Amino acid sequence: MSKAKFRVWRGDAGEGELVDYTVEVNEGEVVLDVLHRLQATQTPDLAVRWNCKAGKCGSCSMEINGRPRLACMTRMSTLDQSEPIAVTPLRTFPVIRDLVCDVSYNYVKARQIPSFTPDPSVKPGEFRMQQEDVQRSQEFRRCIECYLCQNVCHVIRDHEENKEAFSGPRFLMRVAELEMHPADTADRRLAAQEDYGLGYCNITKCCTEVCPEHIKITDNALIPMKERVATRKYDPLVWLGSKIGRRPADTPKVPNT
Template structure:
């Protein structure tokens, strides 16, 4: 069974562009990315779209469908009414290269700023021993496919371009939290999370969690616990007193 659907697709380069209207055939079981490919094949051969696996695992086909960040390959046409006009636009937070393709290099820049996993020097690969609870805590975050929709929807950078130099976004604050939870990671990441990567900018609206295609509880399981660990260090009076005492003791020894 097939029908004709109405699509409005963003066309343009750089900061200039417009929405163009199309009427395109839709067949049973298809997803939005199928329709974009049909548009390329039949009406707009120069339409640019980024995609790879078409299985919801590479994160390449991130776009905004009716104003919500989604994966084109995982958004089924059956979720829309047949007479509904479907609007497809590029991710708004990142600069448009052409049509639906955006420049997501911001995310790779932030990734490079985070120190990698740093185990103890005297523990060799194969000698790590972890409790199952520690394995499970970090396992959820490793499901991330780096679609960058969480960073795209985060209003801290979506609505405030000036925040980008100081804010890593949910994706990479989650990475910092994951490493900080690892029992074999020797880097103290709490001060850096707050001072260098902008953890304090996050006001836990959970919009990042809502759009995650892997259903990772970014806010509840990564960002809030990281905020709590930072607050314990900086504002817990007992921790503050302990830091003062130990620093004084270290100074005397030296």
């Protein structure tokens, strides 16, 4: 058993401050364990969102020493305990209270993406595909929606005004997942650029760095989508070809409600 110094952001509606605590730490514990001990012994009104304690629900996203992490997956032994450990809410989203944020921005963005669109002439059970056809999309299905990637992305983290135009890496990855799915018939390339703001992404890979599921968001979703958008929107040879041949229609811009 040892003692660690914590600096926890306390407050609501944006007004608050970092409050210092000294708390007991036992071997093998994670940051969430220590926050629970704080609640149990010193500050019962500390608000923390959590659920599975196994890195699978994505609830306990916060910033630990300035880095977006899951509190349940951040072992105390990996942190320098000689200095105070700063625990703050996600910076990109508004605070409800203490470490709990309002992440409804993400639900709004999720609803804007047209859902899976199979060919209506193919009846359920008729479509056949191999493992290699879906393995790219399966990587993206590992997402636990912790929104650490959304939080760390500087496009909206440092520029609130971009939230309207930019859906963030998590939902651009969703667009890529559907775009790469062999049974999906919709063309989402133009929508990715114009409706979901793919052009704002400057591929600095912070989303990939913080992903607790180790999804290669930038290399496997965002860059392939940028290439597909370049084909659809910026490639003069493809444009010339489209004038001669036939091009599939783009997805109608309807909310997925």
